[in-house]
Amino acid sequence: MTWATDLLEKMKMGTHQPPPLVETLKLGLLDDWREGWVKKRWRLQPELLHPDDSMFGGYMAALFDQTFAFVAMSVLADDEAVRTLSLNVSFVSLSRNEDVIIEARLVSRSRRLMTIDGTLSSPDGRVRSVATCQQMIIKRAAS
Helix, strand or coil: CHHHHHHHHHHHHHHCCCCCHHHHHHHCCCCEECCCCEEEEEEHHHHHHCCCCCCCCHHHHHHHHHHHHHHHHHHCCCCEEEEEEEEEEEECCCCCCEEEEEEEEEEEEECCEEEEEEEEEECCCCEEEEEEEEEEEECCCCC
């Protein structure tokens, strides 16, 4: 296990206390992971919806960014960390007043770069948005 996979496992088991940023933004953590793949269910937060009960696109982007970081963490070495270089989100259909499921997977990894893609779907499987990102692999700061 690496520092990152240990943290992912603690999130999955429900024993990791989310950092203040995650709590403030109400992002939640993850439900399941394996090398190169993550799944999370975001529980509906009515106060974060538009007046017509649709999800704010910027919030979907934040959920993708967090989930993509988790995917990257699943394949990092102990001396590595990542930073998002690019994030592209395409909105397919409105998400209204519903939990959503985000699944993401590693597409490719080189020495310094990862490409990850994912979908955000309704509980019945209707795709609401799709996204891709590139993560830059950096040297992890000493703890």
